[in-house]
Amino acid sequence: MSFNVLVAYDRSDLSRKAVEEAKEQIKLAEDAVVHIVTVISNGGPTVNATLARSFMNDLAKEARPAIESIRKELEEGGIKCKTDILLDYTFRNPASQLIDYAKENEIELIVLGSRGLGGVGRFFLGSVSSQVVHQAHCKVLVVK
């Protein structure tokens, strides 16, 4: 079975650093696949589901180029890569989607940043990284 590594990518500098860390982690593996995954969340409850859907589709379109340029870079370096943009219509923390993805795709290691795009928080770990550390079925590596 291949060594499946998930990078939770939200376009923050630390999630970019997580991509670099994933490259380090697979160096000794014979058959590794790096999964680059971005979750697009529904910002909050809204009266209009159609509007929410179209908004999220726009966000997904916007997220695509960044994730595809990482794929290109990894593949040029001879690394097998899968990319996915997950749309979350519920109001859950995006961590839930990452955790589910990890289970469904036999991920052995999740790499993510301690903080993301959420700006300065009071805590060392953001809500996504904190939930992933607590609930993922596999190893989690937090870069800072």
Ligand SMILES: Nc1ncnc2c1ncn2[C@@H]1O[C@H](COP(=O)(O)OP(=O)(O)O)[C@@H](O)[C@H]1O
């Ligand atoms: N929507 C998302 N999709 C994929 N990965 C994410 C997403 N949000 C956060 N992450 C991952 O979790 C890390 C920590 O982010 P987060 O917990 O959201 O902190 P913050 O509160 O600072 O935004 C990020 O560096 C990134 O690796």
Ligand SMILES: [Mg+2]
């Ligand atoms: Mg965040």
